[in-house]
Amino acid sequence: MSSSSVTLIPVHGIGEVQVGTALPELIHTALRDNGLTLQDGDVLVVTQKIVSKAEGQTVNLAEVQPSPFAYEIAAQGRKHASYYEVVLRESRRIVRMQRGVLITETHHGFICANAGVDDSNVPGLDVVTLLPRNPDLSAATLQQGLHALSGATAAVVISDSFGRPWREGQVNVAIGVAGLDPLVDYTGQTDPHGYRLEASMLAVGDELASAAELVMNKIDRVPVALVRGYRYRATDDPQQATARRLLRDPQYDMFR
Amino acid sequence: MSSSSVTLIPVHGIGEVQVGTALPELIHTALRDNGLTLQDGDVLVVTQKIVSKAEGQTVNLAEVQPSPFAYEIAAQGRKHASYYEVVLRESRRIVRMQRGVLITETHHGFICANAGVDDSNVPGLDVVTLLPRNPDLSAATLQQGLHALSGATAAVVISDSFGRPWREGQVNVAIGVAGLDPLVDYTGQTDPHGYRLEASMLAVGDELASAAELVMNKIDRVPVALVRGYRYRATDDPQQATARRLLRDPQYDMFR
Numbered sequence: 392m393s394s395s396s397v398t399l400i401p402v403h404g405i406g407e408v409q410v411g412t413a414l415p416e417l418i419h420t421a422l423r424d425n426g427l428t429l430q431d432g433d434v435l436v437v438t439q440k441i442v443s444k445a446e447g448q449t450v451n452l453a454e455v456q457p458s459p460f461a462y463e464i465a466a467q468g469r470k471h472a473s474y475y476e477v478v479l480r481e482s483r484r485i486v487r488m489q490r491g492v493l494i495t496e497t498h499h500g501f502i503c504a505n506a507g508v509d510d511s512n513v514p515g516l517d518v519v520t521l522l523p524r525n526p527d528l529s530a531a532t533l534q535q536g537l538h539a540l541s542g543a544t545a546a547v548v549i550s551d552s553f554g555r556p557w558r559e560g561q562v563n564v565a566i567g568v569a570g571l572d573p574l575v576d577y578t579g580q581t582d583p584h585g586y587r588l589e590a591s592m593l594a595v596g597d598e599l600a601s602a603a604e605l606v607m608n609k610i611d612r613v614p615v616a617l618v619r620g621y622r623y624r625a626t627d628d629p630q631q632a633t634a635r636r637l638l639r640d641p642q643y644d645m646f647r
Numbered sequence: 648m649s650s651s652s653v654t655l656i657p658v659h660g661i662g663e664v665q666v667g668t669a670l671p672e673l674i675h676t677a678l679r680d681n682g683l684t685l686q687d688g689d690v691l692v693v694t695q696k697i698v699s700k701a702e703g704q705t706v707n708l709a710e711v712q713p714s715p716f717a718y719e720i721a722a723q724g725r726k727h728a729s730y731y732e733v734v735l736r737e738s739r740r741i742v743r744m745q746r747g748v749l750i751t752e753t754h755h756g757f758i759c760a761n762a763g764v765d766d767s768n769v770p771g772l773d774v775v776t777l778l779p780r781n782p783d784l785s786a787a788t789l790q791q792g793l794h795a796l797s798g799a800t801a802a803v804v805i806s807d808s809f810g811r812p813w814r815e816g817q818v819n820v821a822i823g824v825a826g827l828d829p830l831v832d833y834t835g836q837t838d839p840h841g842y843r844l845e846a847s848m849l850a851v852g853d854e855l856a857s858a859a860e861l862v863m864n865k866i867d868r869v870p871v872a873l874v875r876g877y878r879y880r881a882t883d884d885p886q887q888a889t890a891r892r893l894l895r896d897p898q899y900d901m902f903r
Contacts, residue, residue: 395862396657397858398653398654399653401652487902556811556812556895556902557758557894557895558820558850558893558895559830559895559896560831560851561847562850563854574816592817593808593816593818594815594818595860598818598858599861601854602857602861604849605858605877606651621861637814637815637816638813639813639814645745645748646743646812646813
């Protein structure tokens with residue numbers, strides 16, 4: 392399969408999202424207002440933030456009663472105890488903690504800073520967003536809604552920006568997917584020299600999320616991007632079209 | 648700055664690269680054969696593999712005398728002692744080792760599997776490539792060569808695919824850059840709600856590398872991609888236009 396060009400298109404004009412906002416309708420309208428028509432084979436990358444807001448995955452910190460341990464963390468860190476309490480509630484395991492920075496494993500199995508609890512881009516200084524409860528389901532629901540509105544079958548990637556060990560800066564990664572396998576396995580295939588690729592898997596779901604970030608621009612209000620021209624193997628198999636494919640088996644993880 | 652579309656364009660027809668191959672000429676010709684003209688503001692992403700080959704950063708394992716420790720690792724792993732010996736020589740520190748998998752810190756400061764020593768896509772089963780000795784310099788040299796040939800000032804990113812803790816699959820990252828700052832710092836800027844972004848840095852160099860991978864396709868022979876339309880702040884400041892910006896200060900790294 393010889394590759395051709397891929398276009399990353401920002402979807403402008405998506406306004407404030409509130410609990411109950413119908414994202415398929417909102418995105419469908421915004422695409423049209425941007426002069427775009429959804430096509431089979433498109434990939435829509437949507438930031439976690441608007442999905443969480445639409446799903447009501449927000450918490451008002453003023454209503455949170457911190458536990459003693461949350462106060463303990465707050466004494467070492469820069470945020471309020473209520474914030475850390477929410478982080479603890481979203482976590483099933485603390486991987487590292489240092490100077491009030493928590494790297495935790497969420498209930499979904501993602502390992503990231505502060506369990507993905509985010510206090511930026513939310514109206515009201517005391518409101519934080521949580522990750523969607525089931526990001527794969529969020530992606531599938533969005534995919535189906537857009538299909539119903541447009542007739543087109545596009546894959547959907549829900550993205551969030553995660554930090555990484557060793558490297559500075561965050562990158563966008565996939566936390567939910569629908570319609571494609573986010574992991575492409577070349578193992579056993581032969582390279583141009585006939586050498587078998589031994590263990591070569593590419594996290595294309597994460598690469599799609601990172602690519603989309605290039606047109607999202609954190610300071611602008613561009614929470615949706617369209618990736619057009621990327622050739623992927625479409626699948627709805629729940630064992631393949633899931634961000635769980637991107638979670639390393641703890642048995643093979645040297646950095647637990 | 649409102650963002651507009653970004654296009655990822657594979658550069659086909661780049662043949663086998665050998666030691667001494669002039670990469671600027673090779674890429675300049677390939678761009679022309681693809682109907683492309685380099686423009687100011689383009690970003691050229693080039694895989695480490697062809698850079699290393701052109702620079703003669705290859706080793707014939709048959710000529711390597713393994714140390715006793717390399718034999719020790721080979722007894723636990725799946726590769727030859729000579730391979731591990733090369734990995735050790737390219738490393739300044741072993742971060743983890745388990746069942747013959749080595750995560751090491753290279754002399755440049757990159758932390759990755761097997762110090763980036765790669766035995767795929769190289770003619771001759773016993774030949775491996777090392778990372779370029781100075782990937783920023785490789786990028787700058789390529790940038791200057793392309794400028795001389797085309798008159799255009801494009802940024803250059805040298806990429807390699809790295810694994811990550813916790814997440815399955817590799818992603819393309821930047822190991823050398825010229826002409827742009829691979830780290831964009833939003834700290835202190837305000838989001839649409841007037842909330843100050845506290846610590847928000849994006850590793851756009853890595854995101855550019857990941858985006859480019861979407862049109863490179865590991866099995867094809869597409870080691871070069873053109874990213875057109877991405878708006879970046881051009882800089883030649885050696886403190887900013889360097890992949891060292893993407894290396895986390897050990898003091899703040901919880902996964903050493």
